[in-house]
Amino acid sequence: MASSRSRCVALLVAAGLALTGLPTQATADAPAVAERDPRRTQGLFVDPLMPAAQQGPAYADIAKRAQALWLSNEYYPRDQVADVVRAYTSRAAQAGKTPMLVVYAIPDRDCGLHSSGGLPGGDAYKDWVAQVAAGIRGSKPLVVVEPDAIGFYGHDECANGRQRLKLLRAAVRRLDNAGAWVYLDAAHSGWTPYADRARLLRRAGVGLGRGISTNVANYRRLAKEKTYAEALLRELRRDGVTGLRYVVDTSRNGARKPVDGDVTNPTWARLGKAPRLRFDGRFDGTLWVKHPGESDGPVNGGPSSGQWCDLLADRLLGRADPGPGC
Structure with a gap:
């Protein structure tokens, strides 16, 4: 899976926006205050500096949809990430919308x-997350925490299993305390086996946040993802973790049937249901977490992970004669 690594987006945001003070977080256990939470009514932020918006009118169908700002240490080091986040969330506040x-x-x-990397150790990660938390404080954003980190837990190629759960727990706690609705990523319904995934989520601190995200940068249909998420939340409830909710990434899951094993810039993928907060029971809504048109890696005509590619965007839009390349 690939992150969004659009350096120009964040730099333009950071350079072009003044910082503004925002209201502090409401008390989470006060029902009357919770009902006034702006995230319930104001809609998601559509940032005109997102990658698709830089490609001109040909990709307006992507650019007009709300998409998340991805934060990775390779592009936003410790001494910059707080300012980048403040600039982005301030821009959302000026628009009267919820940042992601x-x-x-x-x-x-x-x-x-293809998206390998990350910070060099636990202390560096906690410090970097603390800077992200400083940047979001007061802005009431949605934050998805570490796509695929739980899905990869226990794989032989991953070396930091026990530390990973502790770091996730620390990140969820820190970002929740800063006022975010934190969704700890739970992989997707096709990432099997997942018999112990609810237990891993509990150990990773899912109960300290808002809930879980599923299908980030993947292609599973919404109905299957909702069934998967509901099953995880039921299991968590049996383990004493209650009140959780979930979101599903629908940025690229519009194809009628995904092809198992073909997950890196697949030629058959299409745009999915538009991002929208719905608040239907435990289902908070659909998000576009992955940026449509950005590559998963150098497969199926794509460039390096996180890079924009016209060809990939054209495929997702279902164009009969997609462009020749990136």
Whole structure:
């Protein structure tokens, strides 16, 4: 899976926006205050500096949809990330919308695959997350924490198993305390086996946040992801972790049937249901976490992970004659 690594987006955001003070977080256990939470009514932020918006009107169908700002240490080091986040969330506040972010910097990230990287150790990760938390404080964002980190847990190619759960727990706690709705990523319904995934989520601190995210940068249909998420939340409830909710990434899951094993810039993928907060029972809504049009890696005509590619965007839009390349 690939992160969004658009350096120009964050730099333009950071350079072009003044910082503004925002209200502090409401008390989570006060029902009357919770009902006034702006995230319930104001809609998701559509950032005109996201990658698709830089490609001109040909990709307006992607650019007009709310998408998350991905935060990785390779592009936003410790001494910059707080300012980048403040600029982005301030821009969302000026628009009267809810910002979405992704934290994607855990040590041994992506376990040697196309988006491998992350911070060099636990102390560096905690410090970096603390800077992200400083940047979001007061802005009431949605934050997806570490796509695929739980899915990869226990794989031989990942070296930091026990530390990974502790770092995830620390990140969820820190970001929740800063006022974010934190969704700890739970992989997806096709990532099997997952008999112990609810237990791993509990150990990783899912109960300290809002809930879970599923299908980030993947292609599973919404109905299957909702069934998967509901099953995880039921199991967590049996273990005493209650009140959780979930979101599903629908940025690329519009194809009628995904092809198992073909998950890196697949030629058959299509845009999915538009991002929207729905608050239907435990289902908080659909998000576009992955940026449609950005590569998963150098497979099926794509460039390096996180790079924009016209060809990939054209395929997702279902164009009969996609462009020749990136």
